[in-house]
Amino acid sequence: MKFNNPVIKGFYPDPSVCKVNDTYYMVCSSFQFFPGVPIFESKDLINWAQIGHCLTRKSQIELETVGSSGGVFAPTIRHNNGRFYMTTTNDTLRQNFYVWTDDIYGEWSEPVFVDQGGIDPDLYFEDGRTFFMSNGVDDFGKGGIVQCEIEIETGRKLSPSRSIWAGTGGRYLESPHMYKINGLYYLMAAEGGTEYGHMITYARSESLTGPFEPYAHNPVLTNRNLGGYELQGVGHGDLVQDGAGNWWIFHLGFRQIGRWLTFHHLGREVFLAPVTFGEDGWFTAGHDGTTLISIETDRIPETVVQREKKQYTFGNTDWNLDWARLRHPVEGNYRLDADKVTLQGTLVTLDAPATPTFIGLRQRDFDAVISCDVSLDWSNKEGEAGLTIYMDENHHYDLALRKTAAGYQVIERLNIGDIKSVEREIALSDDAHEATLVIKSEHERYSFFLRSGSEDILLGSAQTRYLSSEVAGGFTGVLIGLYAVGEDASAEFTNFNCEYL
Structure with a gap:
């Protein structure tokens, strides 16, 4: 069969995977967004559904x-003696910890902390013993995989x-995972x-503690030399064996906005590539050591059909699964119904590294049309509510219905680093306290509209590159958000629709 990468689209970086029965x-990582560490399940490696x-x-x-881009860094999921474990790092507080559950669909435990530094922790179980790994500096001052x-x-x-291995000499050694395969x-x-220089390397040993012999042809998987190819940044992988005995690697990567436009704003996504062990016990990965957007394989039955969701609405998404909020949200500021959202504004804006009233979906593809009806009735209060294309507090584009002393208006605002500019305002009639807001997304540009009857009135547009990781920095990706700002003022959102083209 033929499948297309990524197998999970949008800002879901640092995938780790385990197999239990069939x-x-x-x-995946979640950084400053809450709830933390999304969990997915699959029966066929290709189609994934979030379960919690x-x-x-x-x-x-x-x-x-x-x-x-602080908070929850790369998690690892493992299963041992009927129990699931997820270990991760709160990088801001420099704490490695794990949680566990006996019911993958239920709640997880309180955190168990491990007094070892570094990030990207891993758990390895063998003969009733548990080994913990991370990248960092060991108790004797030596750096590497600890x-x-x-x-x-x-x-x-x-x-x-x-420290049991120092890698092959590449910068930022990270993402350690241990496996025992054929002894x-x-x-x-x-x-x-x-x-763009990301890569996956490996070594092997007859002992759990080394010494480890590196693979002679490292990196085993990288797209760093595929100039002009859409998929870049391949790295941070985890191996899994399927029911037929085949090996696979799930890893992160990103799609740049154009062949020669080296910017990406959708975040790091989940990609899949085949792994093949040779007679000498060393393995290769991907297509000549690279991951392709489209992969032909006989390892997955032809009966498997890759499914892709193209439309997201309030009705066909789950508030507890698909949507994310920032840091620790004030629950009383959100009323989440089946067909509408009511947000209670505060004085915290999207420009603050704090907890504004915000809820968003990860943007999953380049080309989309996003629309929503927004209603305010704030009498003498001032503030705004609307749609935002949100990378972080310093990089977001807002299309909002705003109430000022002069009345209601729709605005387009660009926030790019220290530059924060309302590009256009359209005044509404005195009794108009609602508007239909529309954002059209393309690879290189977002365009912002006010819908009036059958007409979409263009307020302006902005380049996607200014919301990219290359400009904004950090490790996250764009979310399509709903937000409200204004003391003790509420906004109602209805008829939300995000359709990928």
């Missing part, structure tokens, strides 16, 4: 002081943390930074 489970989050309570993760044995019930260290220990990692 089902695959995946987790690992971090759903404030007691599990501190996000109040987290800046953009390993210790822990007591799984408490997180207490049972051995010193020791050998394979240690896989990422190097080069989660940018």
Whole structure:
């Protein structure tokens, strides 16, 4: 069959996967967004459905002081003796921890902390023992992939943390994962930074603690030399074996906006590539060591059909699964109904590294039309509510219905670093306190409209590149958000529709 990458679109970076019976489970990073660490499941490796989050309570993760692209870094999911474990890092607080559950569809435990530094932690289970790995500096001052044995019930260290592999010399060694395959220990990692030089490398050993011999042809997977190819930034992978014995690697990557336009704003997404072990026990990955957008394979039955959702509405999305909020939201500011949303504004704006009244969907593809009806009736109050294309507090484009002392108006505002500019205002009649807002998204540009009857009135447009990671920095991607700003003032959103073209 033929499948297309990414298999999960939009800002879902750092995938980790495990298989239990006939089902695959995946987790991804969530950074400053809440709930934390989305969980997906699949029966066929290609079609994934979100089933929950690992971090759903404030007691599990501190996000109040987290800046953009801080907070919850790369998670790992593993299954042992009937129990699921997810280990991750609160990078802002420099804390590695794990949570567990016996019911993948239910709640997860309170965090269990491990006194080992670094990020991108991994758990490896063998013969009743548990080993914890991360990238960082060990107890003796040596950097690399650091390993210790822990007591799984408490997180207490049972051995010193020791560096067991320093990688192949690429910068930003990260994402360690350990596997035992055919009697050998394979240690896989990422190097080069989660940018255009990203790559996956690995080494193997006869011992869990090394020494590790690197694969002679590292990197085993990278798109760093595919100039002009849509898919870039390939790295940070996790291996899984399917029911037929085939091996696969799930990894992150990103799609740049044009062949020669090296900008990406949708975030790092989930990609899949085949892995093949040779007779010598070393493995290769992808197509000549690269991942392609379209892959032909006989490893997946022809009966498997890749499905893709093209339309997102209030009615066909789940508030608890598909939508995300910032840091620790004030629950009383949100009334989430089946066909509408009522948001209670505060004085916190989208420009603050704090907790505005905001709820958003990850943007999953370049070309889309987004529309929503927004209603205000604030009498003497001032403020605004509307749609935002949100990367972070310094990089977002807003299309809003605003109430001032002069009356109601629709505005287009661009926020690019230190430049914050209302590009156009359209005044509404004195009794008009509602508007239909429309955003048309393309690879290189967003365009902003006020719908009046059958006519869409253009307010302006802005380039997508200024919301890209190359401009904004950080590790997240664009969300399509609904927001409200204004003290004790509410806004109602109805008829939301996001349709990918």
